[in-house]
Amino acid sequence: MSDITKSELDRRSLLRRAAAVGLAATPAVGMLSACVGGGSEEKNDQATGTKSADNPLGIDPKAPVEIVIFDGGLGTKYATDVDTPMYKKKWPESEVKYTGTEQIATTIKPRLNAGNAPDMINNSGADMMDFGAIVKAGQAADLTDLFAAPSFDIPGKTVAETLVPGAIEQGTYDVEGGRKPFAVNYSFTVFGLYYNKKLFDKNSWTVPTTWADFTALCDKIKAAGIVPFAYAGANASYYMVRAIMTSAAKIGTEQVLKDLDNLKPGAWQAPAIKQAAEAWGQIGARYMNKSFLGLRHTEVQLQQNQDKVAFYPCGSWLENEQAASITPNFEYAVMPYPSVTAADQLPATAINAAAGEIYFASTKGTNVQGGKEYLRVMLSKAAALEFTKLTKSLTVVAGAADGQTISPGLTSGNDMLSKAGKDIFMGYLWDTWYKKMNDASLEAVNALMFSGGDAQKFCDTMEKVAQEVAKDSAISKNTRV
Amino acid sequence: MRHGKYPFIIGFLAVPVALYAIFVVGAYLQMFRLSLTDWSGYGAFKDVGFDNFVKLWNDEVVWTALRHNGYLLLLLPIVTIAIALLFAFLLNVGGGSKGGMTRGVWGSKVYRVVFFFPQLLALALVAVIFQRVYGPDKSGMINGLLPDSWEPWLFLADENWALTCILIVLIWQAVGFYVVLFSAGMGSIGQEIYEAAALDGATRITLFFKITLPLLWGNVQVAWIYLGIAAFDAFALVNIMTVNQGGPNNSTQVLSMQIYLNAFKYSQAGYASAIGVVLFFLALSFAWLTLRVTRRDNATA
Numbered sequence: 001m002s003d004i005t006k007s008e009l010d011r012r013s014l015l016r017r018a019a020a021v022g023l024a025a026t027p028a029v030g031m032l033s034a035c036v037g038g039g040s041e042e043k044n045d046q047a048t049g050t051k052s053a054d055n056p057l058g059i060d061p062k063a064p065v066e067i068v069i070f071d072g073g074l075g076t077k078y079a080t081d082v083d084t085p086m087y088k089k090k091w092p093e094s095e096v097k098y099t100g101t102e103q104i105a106t107t108i109k110p111r112l113n114a115g116n117a118p119d120m121i122n123n124s125g126a127d128m129m130d131f132g133a134i135v136k137a138g139q140a141a142d143l144t145d146l147f148a149a150p151s152f153d154i155p156g157k158t159v160a161e162t163l164v165p166g167a168i169e170q171g172t173y174d175v176e177g178g179r180k181p182f183a184v185n186y187s188f189t190v191f192g193l194y195y196n197k198k199l200f201d202k203n204s205w206t207v208p209t210t211w212a213d214f215t216a217l218c219d220k221i222k223a224a225g226i227v228p229f230a231y232a233g234a235n236a237s238y239y240m241v242r243a244i245m246t247s248a249a250k251i252g253t254e255q256v257l258k259d260l261d262n263l264k265p266g267a268w269q270a271p272a273i274k275q276a277a278e279a280w281g282q283i284g285a286r287y288m289n290k291s292f293l294g295l296r297h298t299e300v301q302l303q304q305n306q307d308k309v310a311f312y313p314c315g316s317w318l319e320n321e322q323a324a325s326i327t328p329n330f331e332y333a334v335m336p337y338p339s340v341t342a343a344d345q346l347p348a349t350a351i352n353a354a355a356g357e358i359y360f361a362s363t364k365g366t367n368v369q370g371g372k373e374y375l376r377v378m379l380s381k382a383a384a385l386e387f388t389k390l391t392k393s394l395t396v397v398a399g400a401a402d403g404q405t406i407s408p409g410l411t412s413g414n415d416m417l418s419k420a421g422k423d424i425f426m427g428y429l430w431d432t433w434y435k436k437m438n439d440a441s442l443e444a445v446n447a448l449m450f451s452g453g454d455a456q457k458f459c460d461t462m463e464k465v466a467q468e469v470a471k472d473s474a475i476s477k478n479t480r481v
Numbered sequence: 482m483r484h485g486k487y488p489f490i491i492g493f494l495a496v497p498v499a500l501y502a503i504f505v506v507g508a509y510l511q512m513f514r515l516s517l518t519d520w521s522g523y524g525a526f527k528d529v530g531f532d533n534f535v536k537l538w539n540d541e542v543v544w545t546a547l548r549h550n551g552y553l554l555l556l557l558p559i560v561t562i563a564i565a566l567l568f569a570f571l572l573n574v575g576g577g578s579k580g581g582m583t584r585g586v587w588g589s590k591v592y593r594v595v596f597f598f599p600q601l602l603a604l605a606l607v608a609v610i611f612q613r614v615y616g617p618d619k620s621g622m623i624n625g626l627l628p629d630s631w632e633p634w635l636f637l638a639d640e641n642w643a644l645t646c647i648l649i650v651l652i653w654q655a656v657g658f659y660v661v662l663f664s665a666g667m668g669s670i671g672q673e674i675y676e677a678a679a680l681d682g683a684t685r686i687t688l689f690f691k692i693t694l695p696l697l698w699g700n701v702q703v704a705w706i707y708l709g710i711a712a713f714d715a716f717a718l719v720n721i722m723t724v725n726q727g728g729p730n731n732s733t734q735v736l737s738m739q740i741y742l743n744a745f746k747y748s749q750a751g752y753a754s755a756i757g758v759v760l761f762f763l764a765l766s767f768a769w770l771t772l773r774v775t776r777r778d779n780a781t782a
Binding site (some may be wrong): 105109112113130132134135136137138139231233234235237290291292293294295297299435439442443446447450474475 | 518521522523524525536572615616617618620633636637638723724725728729730731740741746747748749751752
């Protein structure tokens with residue numbers, strides 16, 4: 001016979017392979033139900049002890065506590081090398097069971113639904129769980145007693161009193177029985193326009209505070225053959241959304257953003273939003289080419305490190321994220337978004353800084369109070385300082401890292417914070433509350449920035465989505481005051 | 482032999498059937514159940530009747546996604562099968578006959594292996610590789626090859642072409658497998674049939690259409706169904722490669738992506754299940770229709 005009959009793979013094994021492929025290709029629907037949970041409302045038996053001055057949360061000193069930390073940009077060292085030893089020092093008989101994972105939802109969601117969750121969970125990363133839904137399902141513990149408890153190492157103050165303004169509000173949700181805090185948003189992120197200080201010094205470019213100065217500088221940068229401003233449209237449009245939101249708040253105060261959070265009809269049509277979108281849309285049309293729509297944050301950030309991009313809108317995690325790409329000719333610095341108009345209600349120094357990175361105690365654990373105690377340890381001044389040293393991120397513990405020189409970007413961010421003084425605003429929460437609105441905003445902002453800068457269209461699109469969300473009874477609502 | 486037959490068969494089947502029942506049938510049943518609830522994905526749920534399906538009917542994005550699945554369904558099977566048939570024919574019969582034996586084009590043994598390579602790569606890897614191939618600036622592989630004076634092509638950042646870029650990757654990845662499938666099929670076609678036709682003076686094109694294709698019909702049919710199901714899926718590529726998972730402006734949105742977003746991002750597992758139910762029936766009717774329409778009496782070798 002000829003060689004065609006001698007092919008290595010005979011027909012039957014091929015068909016078998018084919019069947020396997022067919023199975024694998026059947027839509028991922030089946031996966032959905034992998035985590036169907038009981039609708040059980042029963043409470044786990046909780047380990048508790050007697051409350052005292054030394055034990056304000058009333059934990060059982062002998063009960064083990066289980067914690068889960070997201071193993072991502074911040075690493076896990078702060079938990080394993082700082083927080084856990086501090087907790088163990090205070091409660092030597094309580095065993096700390098620790099897990100680090102990159103897949104929070106995959107590993108934790110089934111356990112929450114099954115009612116045997118860890119006591120304290122760090123909900124973060126690409127695979128984070130929808131925290132609003134967790135609160136609504138009664139799976140997160142009320143943290144009122146934690147925030148009212150005395151601070152771990154700052155005498156005379158409660159935990160709440162040691163935190164930056166807005167830190168608790170960020171984790172507060174409307175539930176039956178009123179507004180209650182359910183999350184500790186631990187890291188404190190400063191948002192602004194990041195640039196290479198060395199590049200700017202070399203060209204004697206100065207930091208602009210007005211929009212006219214900003215565009216004039218962008219023209220100069222463009223003339224030097226550098227893209228003046230860019231963001232990554234493929235997966236980091238939310239940095240751009242935040243830039244527009246920040247500008248809008250500077251024009252018309254934070255109330256503009258609160259209206260968005262409260263899904264107030266017409267909120268997206270407010271003049272401040274439109275002015276901000278208009279101004280940024282022009283930046284997009286004049287200085288950014290369409291290829292950035294297809295690029296990812298890693299690619300654009302690398303371009304900035306190579307001095308191909310001048311300004312990049314981001315948060316203070318950027319420096320740590322890019323640590324491996326920073327050359328000796330590069331030094332991160334950050335500036336506030338310039339004032340859009342002369343009539344802006346907040347000064348040019350005003351900035352958006354917000355708490356992020358959710359940590360919560362779960363009602364589906366067996367030692368919820370222990371989980372809260374672990375959080376109290378994390379919120380101590382000593383632990384917060386170590387966290388900042390390890391991760392180059394500030395924490396919500398006010399002033400914990402003051403007077404420390406850790407890195408140029410962090411110092412620059414700290415500077416910006418102190419110059420802003422009281423004009424620091426927390427920003428907005430609709431992006432975490434209403435994920436659908438968040439996704440719509442990513443598309444809308446890309447359209448605004450890459451397709452000619454039609455501000456009215458941006459406002460119209462977002463207004464429509466906001467009203468759809470407001471009407472959808474399947475989406476649980478929150479309010480801001 | 483007769484006595485031992487059933488225990489023997491059961492012994493072989495028990496484990497796979499159990500696995501299938503738990504992880505496929507069970508999952509589907511739960512999906513049907515959930516599609517009638519308002520489950521968020523966390524905690525308890527209540528029944529809402531057919532509300533999810535009403536909502537789905539009025540959801541523009543779902544319709545857009547459906548259109549895109551339709552586009553893939555139309556083009557993925559036909560293009561893949563055409564290319565795979567051509568390659569398989571060239572590999573096996575395309576070299577003409579020598580000494581009464583048909584043979585492939587020169588080097589066909591090497592090609593046979595090379596064609597199969599894409600199949601060996603995990604889909605996620607393929608997606609990441611093609612992300613770089615499609616890079617929208619000069620650092621992209623294709624744009625890097627284009628002359629410097631040209632404006633870079635946007636590929637996935639271009640609303641009009643993004644879905645076609647995904648389609649091309651799907652085809653690229655699938656072709657190799659079907660080349661091998663069809664090659665194996667061609668191997669089972671009797672040498673004497675080709676010989677007889679060649680004696681009658683049939684050209685290579687006649688050989689292909691009058692002998693190879695009809696005798697391969699069963700394989701083509703199977704390929705059509707598998708590729709159709711793949712066209713209903715396309716999740717991995719869309720999820721990893723596209724702008725904002727389904728963008729720009731929903732131009733690469735597909736049903737599987739909508740299921741994922743609703744289930745895991747928007748916390749509407751009930752609604753996602755409803756989309757899943759729709760997808761299930763679409764895939765089922767597609768397979769049934771394909772088998773009906775392509776039925777050829779006595780031609781299924």
